[in-house]
Amino acid sequence: MKRRLKNVLIGLTLPAILLMAGCGNQASSGTSGTSAAPASGIQERTIKAGIGLNEDHPEGQGLKKFAEIVAQKSGGKLKVQPYFAAQLGDDKKMTEALQAGTQEITIPSTSPLVGMIKEFGIFDFPFVFNNEKEADAVLDGPLGQKLLEKLPEHNLIGLGYWENGFRNLTNSKHPVAKPEDFQGLKIRTMQNQVHLEAFQALGANPTPMAFSEVFTALESKTVDGQENPLATIKSSKFNEVQEYLSVTKHVYTPFVFLVSKKFWDKLSPEEQTILKEAAAEAGAFQREANRAENQKALDDLKAAGMKVNEVTPEEMANMQEIIKPVTDKFAKEFGEDLVKQMYDQVKQARQ
Ligand code: TK8
Numbered sequence: 001m002k003r004r005l006k007n008v009l010i011g012l013t014l015p016a017i018l019l020m021a022g023c024g025n026q027a028s029s030g031t032s033g034t035s036a037a038p039a040s041g042i043q044e045r046t047i048k049a050g051i052g053l054n055e056d057h058p059e060g061q062g063l064k065k066f067a068e069i070v071a072q073k074s075g076g077k078l079k080v081q082p083y084f085a086a087q088l089g090d091d092k093k094m095t096e097a098l099q100a101g102t103q104e105i106t107i108p109s110t111s112p113l114v115g116m117i118k119e120f121g122i123f124d125f126p127f128v129f130n131n132e133k134e135a136d137a138v139l140d141g142p143l144g145q146k147l148l149e150k151l152p153e154h155n156l157i158g159l160g161y162w163e164n165g166f167r168n169l170t171n172s173k174h175p176v177a178k179p180e181d182f183q184g185l186k187i188r189t190m191q192n193q194v195h196l197e198a199f200q201a202l203g204a205n206p207t208p209m210a211f212s213e214v215f216t217a218l219e220s221k222t223v224d225g226q227e228n229p230l231a232t233i234k235s236s237k238f239n240e241v242q243e244y245l246s247v248t249k250h251v252y253t254p255f256v257f258l259v260s261k262k263f264w265d266k267l268s269p270e271e272q273t274i275l276k277e278a279a280a281e282a283g284a285f286q287r288e289a290n291r292a293e294n295q296k297a298l299d300d301l302k303a304a305g306m307k308v309n310e311v312t313p314e315e316m317a318n319m320q321e322i323i324k325p326v327t328d329k330f331a332k333e334f335g336e337d338l339v340k341q342m343y344d345q346v347k348q349a350r351q
Contacts, residue, residue: 041268047080049105050088050097052211057235058293059107059255060084062162062286069278078274080105090210092191099155101262107255109164111192112210117150120256121334122342124194125327127320129252129346132163132291137349139254143341148256155261159279162255163290164229169250170242171225172218175309177246179203179319188214188226195251197326202319218242229253230297231290239304247298247310250319257283 049067053059060082067080088094091108095116098106110120122128129135138144139161148158169176171185182202189195191208199206207223217223218241225242227250233239257279264272302308311319331339 041270042074042077042274043268043271044077045079045271047078047104047263048083048088049080049107050083050086050094050103051107052086052091052094053084053232054235055082055084058231058286058289059162059164061289062282063107065285066278066282069281070274073274073278074271078271086210086212090212092210095156095258098258098260098263101155101260104260104263105258107162107257109190109253110256111190111195111253113256114192114194116154117147119147119150119334119338121192121194121330122339123254124192124198124251125330125339125342126198126250126323127316128342129166130350132165132252132287134346134349135163135252135254136287138342138345141345143338143345144254151258152261157259157261157264159257159259159276160283162257162283163287164253164255165231165290165294166249167227167229167251167253168233169225169227169246169248170233170238170306171244171246172221172242173224173244175244175246175307176248177309177311178315179322186222186224188217188223190253194326194330197329198323201323201326214238215241227251229290229294230301231293234293234297234300239301239306243307245301245306245308247308248316248319249311250316 047070049063051059051063055061055064063080063082063084067082070078070080088097088103088106091106091112094103094106095108095113097103110117110123114121114124129138144161148160151158169187171187173185174181176182176185179202182199182204185204187199187204187206189199189206189208191210196206196208207217209217214226215236215238218226218238225244226238227248228236228238233242233245239245259275267275298308
């Protein structure tokens with residue numbers, strides 16, 4: 001009897017002793033259902049991450065890089081499943097899925113989110129940044145971070161900004177070199193009031209729509225034109241349905257890296273750190289890839305037969321003048337101090 005009792009006691013105490021001696025990993029790694037929390041604090045998780053652009057676009061390359069880094073930092077336990085080309089829906093739909101907790105990550109343009117976080121609208125003001133360096137300085141500086149802090153109240157966590165880039169106009173009617181050339185053009189815009197009213201002020205006839213509908217709308221001539229960075233125009237093959245490309249660089253659009261707060265709050269500090277670091281490292285990679293691709297895309301689009309014209313700084317200034325009543329109106333709506341901060345930080349970045 002005594003021997004049996006002794007064996008039972010050893011059976012009960014041995015795992016506890018092993019656990020205290022830090023041998024918990026063997027007991028819990030990869031096995032499910034163990035009562036002891038894994039010493040490493042990393043669970044086996046599958047993370048659905050969707051974007052609207054194609055896999056070959058620098059944003060798609062950046063998302064794949066993110067998945068690699070997360071797998072490497074988590075020993076393969078955190079598995080990011082990437083979805084491209086709006087397989088999970090457009091920017092707004094995927095952002096709503098994050099808020100509902102049915103999707104974990106998306107990286108939309110800030111523009112379609114302005115209905116939810118109005119202050120993001122300051123990035124829709126035209127001709128704010130002269131180059132990517134200035135955009136990085138504002139987005140990665142106190143102002144960009146301040147806007148990310150508004151996300152948790154919307155059930156979203158923002159881990160930083162990636163690059164969509166400087167937008168340019170394509171259309172099937174004629175070159176656009178000066179404000180009068182916008183007259184009557186049916187232009188697809190993002191679902192964003194600043195863009196809509198800016199193109200109206202220029203005399204165009206804007207139609208807001210989700211990005212996933214743009215190619216078909218151009219092909220069926222429902223709209224005459226659209227505007228996007230060169231890498232997107234190339235990756236989405238808009239040259240197949242658009243004859244003219246006018247290099248206007250009229251707005252710099254950021255992507256914002258979003259995580260569902262419902263998902264985020266379940267993560268251990270270690271898992272959160274892994275996602276934060278991976279989003280930053282993949283973001284730096286994505287910005288570089290986007291800039292390289294934008295350089296190359298212009299030559300490729302010309303080679304594909306697009307008729308390309310550059311818009312002179314004088315004519316860009318004329319466009320900005322015409323749009324000024326619109327940006328003055330929205331500066332009041334978004335907060336004039338926020339807009340002033342943005343222009344002050346741009347000035348600092350120019351020094
Ligand atoms: C892709 C969109 C796209 C944006 C647009 O999901 O809608 O034109 O520029 O990049 O976010």
